[in-house]
Amino acid sequence: MTDFEQTIPATAQPHPALDALRESVQLGLPTAIADLSRLVRIPSVSWDGFDPAHVAESATAVAGLFEALGVFDSVEISRADIGQTGVLGQPAVLATRAARNGRPTILLYAHHDVQPQGDDADWESSPFEPTVRGDRLYGRGAADDKAGVMAHVAAIRAFVATVGDDFDLGLAVFIEGEEEFGSRSFSNFLAKHQTALAADVIVVADSDNWDTSTPALTVALRGNVTFKLNVATLAHASHSGMFGGAVPDAMLATIRLLATLHDEVGSVAVPGLTSRESDTPPYDEAKLREEAGLLDGVTPIGTGTVLSRLWSQPAITITGIDAPTVVNASNTLSPSVTVKVSARIAPGQTAEDAFAAIEAHLRSNAPFGAHLAISDVDLGNPFLVDTSGWAAVEAKAAMHEAWGVEPVETGIGGSIPFIADLVAVFGDAQILVTGVEDPDSRAHSPNESLHLGVFSRAILTEAVLFAKLNDRA
DSSP states (O other): OOTTOBOOOSOSSOOTTHHHHHHHHHHHHHHHHHHHHHHHTSOOBOSTTSOHHHHHHHHHHHHHHHHHTOOOSEEEEEOOBSTTSOOBOOOEEEEEEOOOTTOOEEEEEEEOOBOOOOOGGGOSSOTTSOEEETTEEESTTTTTTHHHHHHHHHHHHHHHHHHOSOOOOEEEEEEESOGGGTOTTHHHHHHHTHHHHOOSEEEEEOOBOSBTTBOEEEEEEOEEEEEEEEEEOOSSOEEHHHHTTTSOOHHHHHHHHHHTTBOTTSOBOOTTOOOOOOOOOOOOHHHHHHHHTOOTTOOOOSSSOHHHHHHTSOEEEEEEEESOOSTTOOSEEOSEEEEEEEEEEOTTSOHHHHHHHHHHHHHHTOGGGOEEEEEEEEEEOOEEOOOOSHHHHHHHHHHHHHHSSOOEEEEESSOOTHHHHHHHHOTTSEEEEEOSBOTTOOTTSTTOEEEHHHHHHHHHHHHHHHHHHHTOO
């Protein structure tokens, strides 16, 4: 079987409890949506500069949801140090229930923190007031990733309502509080709670589906390299009329330097950054234009199939610039400019090697002898998921039963760097990367939304997976 193709369902016969689980999910859906709406109302932005009390409030609300299920031996809110700084990260929720009679343990991951909402004027409804329009629930975190949290909660509810609370499957839950801010205490949290989090199967509910009617199991994720780049040419600002034409200003140097990162068709042109060869499902330019919102006349960049560019090739984006604004522009040569560089790294290359290649390229191409300073470096490795194990087989069968169509194995262009940490600590566990999003969810963007049909089917998928694992010795 080639990478990323539609996969054959693992079993021909659906689980005996499928119909009962489906009924339970449907009966519980209004409650799940209401609970999700309450979480969305909490502006739990984990970035510096935002009130951490909201993240703490969100953690308390999430812990309450898992406590109310009545099936866990322990539910707690915990924090871990950020690196070796002694500074605590944002609060996470940890819940455990021991397996019995030789049954496996499944670890459920999601995160309750969210991205900043950006400019409220760009939203059609208030970002932290959940609003249903059509078949979608709008709000920051409605999809990424409070819906992942609620998919876990609602799936456990449906499973318990169907089989009772005297089941043998082991459960562990880790709901992180700072995924959107780099998971800075993640590795220390794993070390602190390694015994409690140990599992045979890990479900990371923070990814995408192929579309609103086709489920996906994510098998490839790009890594990330982000940093601030300062370009300086002058000790102080100088008059652009007096010195322009002889003195290079920092904006000129910055523009020329950044232009070297791509070739004439927009492909990354940094020596040392690698791509990965892989097959991809059909996905044409028209679909790209629709999903990405390309304006008329704007052409896509890069070469190769569209999905290979999104999943298996590097990408470099300038996500921010600190420079004089147009309204405050004066007739001066800028002495320095700072930009935020965000690179996505193809599976098969470490983030460390990629950063070294990008840094070497920038320093060797600095125009006019411009001084470069790099700071706030953040690295996350790409990952390839092994789907040959029994857990992936069971998960794909559960998807097929819940959605009524065969699942697709996909890659995603985004990054979930902490998965590499999970593998490092729990090397024997099988990783399943799932999610409740779809191409129209617009995670991180204004008007983020959750398709309620996808939400329902994602809950049912997980409930069926619980039933399958509960039957497995």
